Amino acid sequence: MSELLENKEFKTWLSDNIIYTEVKLNAVIDLEAARDNSRMVRELSGEKKYPLLVDLNNIKSITKEAREHFSMKGRDPYINSLAMVIKSPISRMIGNYFINLSSPIVPTKLFNSKERAIKWLTPYTNG
Amino acid sequence: MDSINTTYQKELYKLICRIKDIPPKKISFDEMESFIAENINDIEYLISCKESCDKRLREMADVIISYSNKEFNQKAFISDSNNEFDGLAVGINMLGEELDSANISLHEKEVLLKEIHHRVKNNLQLISSLINLQSSILDDKEAKIQFKECQDRIKSMALVHEKLYRTENFSQINFSHYVIELVKEISKTYSQQTNIKLNFDVKPNIFLDLDTSISVGLIINELIVNAFKHAFNEKSIEPKIDVLIDDQQEQIFVKILDNGNGVKDDFNINNTSSLGLTIITSLIEQIEGDINFKSDNGTQVSFSFKKQTLS
Numbered sequence: 093m094s095e096l097l098e099n100k101e102f103k104t105w106l107s108d109n110i111i112y113t114e115v116k117l118n119a120v121i122d123l124e125a126a127r128d129n130s131r132m133v134r135e136l137s138g139e140k141k142y143p144l145l146v147d148l149n150n151i152k153s154i155t156k157e158a159r160e161h162f163s164m165k166g167r168d169p170y171i172n173s174l175a176m177v178i179k180s181p182i183s184r185m186i187g188n189y190f191i192n193l194s195s196p197i198v199p200t201k202l203f204n205s206k207e208r209a210i211k212w213l214t215p216y217t218n219g
Numbered sequence: 220m221d222s223i224n225t226t227y228q229k230e231l232y233k234l235i236c237r238i239k240d241i242p243p244k245k246i247s248f249d250e251m252e253s254f255i256a257e258n259i260n261d262i263e264y265l266i267s268c269k270e271s272c273d274k275r276l277r278e279m280a281d282v283i284i285s286y287s288n289k290e291f292n293q294k295a296f297i298s299d300s301n302n303e304f305d306g307l308a309v310g311i312n313m314l315g316e317e318l319d320s321a322n323i324s325l326h327e328k329e330v331l332l333k334e335i336h337h338r339v340k341n342n343l344q345l346i347s348s349l350i351n352l353q354s355s356i357l358d359d360k361e362a363k364i365q366f367k368e369c370q371d372r373i374k375s376m377a378l379v380h381e382k383l384y385r386t387e388n389f390s391q392i393n394f395s396h397y398v399i400e401l402v403k404e405i406s407k408t409y410s411q412q413t414n415i416k417l418n419f420d421v422k423p424n425i426f427l428d429l430d431t432s433i434s435v436g437l438i439i440n441e442l443i444v445n446a447f448k449h450a451f452n453e454k455s456i457e458p459k460i461d462v463l464i465d466d467q468q469e470q471i472f473v474k475i476l477d478n479g480n481g482v483k484d485d486f487n488i489n490n491t492s493s494l495g496l497t498i499i500t501s502l503i504e505q506i507e508g509d510i511n512f513k514s515d516n517g518t519q520v521s522f523s524f525k526k527q528t529l530s
């Protein structure tokens with residue numbers, strides 16, 4: 093596992109060629125937090141593009157601007173795929189809104205189990 | 220009284236058993252009372268939960284109602300519990316943001332469309348003014364008339380665009396209003412013949428799309444100008460032009476009648492060199508309509524066409 097990058101809203105690290113981002117308890121994600129998360133992902137990626145697994149379960153809310161930022165439209169995504177783990181009622185709502193309305197530019201899927209998310213991301217780990 | 224109390228206690232006892240998920244037993248009244256006293260907090264907790272749920276549902280309903288007033292900045296409360304209510308509240312809030320964004324984008328498009336129609340109308344007016352300027356330096360009376368007619372045609376088109384940007388609907392105009400305004404506008408040009416009376420029998424609130432309105436407006440322009448120019452002479456008694464418009468089953472019927480000289484018996488619209496009549500023939504074809512000229516105490520022109528003939 094790589095070093096852990098952390099801010100008020102996220103914990104982010106690289107492990108087995110997958111970047112993991114865990115949303116902290118009751119985090120409110122705005123554009124600034126979203127950009128900071130992208131900065132952490134970029135820092136861990138270097139020149140390579142990894143798959144990203146986001147654990148959304150503890151999220152409290154996310155602004156529209158942040159959702160648009162995470163859609164990666166009009167910018168380098170720094171990642172090649174995105175899996176989101178959604179089990180809590182809020183994360184389920186946010187995940188579905190994000191995937192259907194923000195339409196991210198990399199392959200994206202929602203999961204209610206971390207294991208299944210990792211399995212789906214594995215083919216993307218070779219870049 | 221005792222029996223009522225006993226029934227009440229029994230029901231309460233059964234309810235607590237249900238909440239605690241334990242099977243009710245046959246117990247004495249005293250045992251029942253002490254069981255209720257020990258567990259009454261559960262009932263109070265349940266009541267407070269219900270009140271709290273009701274309160275949150277009311278709050279969320281209020282937010283949804285405020286969206287119906289286009290107050291998309293209203294937000295539903297999200298607690299730290301991450302329960303189903305919070306999921307619902309987050310969904311409502313995101314829906315509000317999406318609606319707000321779509322509403323802003325729709326408003327921007329409406330403003331832009333309004334601006335375009337305004338500019339088209341202004342440009343048409345500018346063309347009309349240029350023709351006016353050009354004709355002012357002409358000495359030839361016939362050429363001046365031709366220029367004037369050209370101006371009228373442009374004005375009839377400009378009026379459609381004016382109608383469009385003055386209404387909230389950019390795809391259709393109130394054709395009934397448009398025709399009345401157009402005919403009155405033309406009559407101003409022929410002000411020397413103010414004794415010609417205009418009568419309107421126009422069915423209100425007929426709506427047509429932009430392209431059909433422009434074509435039909437130009438046809439009416441030609442017919443009215445013709446009536447003003449050729450139908451009457453100094454000897455005409457109580458000259459009048461009637462404009463009738465009706466719609467039945469998606470078909471629009473237009474009649475322009477005058478009590479003037481009438482058309483010649485051998486008149487055939489397809490066999491004429493007049494620019495105005497050529498324009499009429501071509502536009503009638505465009506709207507896939509039918510036109511008929513008749514002499515009966517003046518000229519009676521009637522044409523009909525389907526609504527939305529142009530795509």
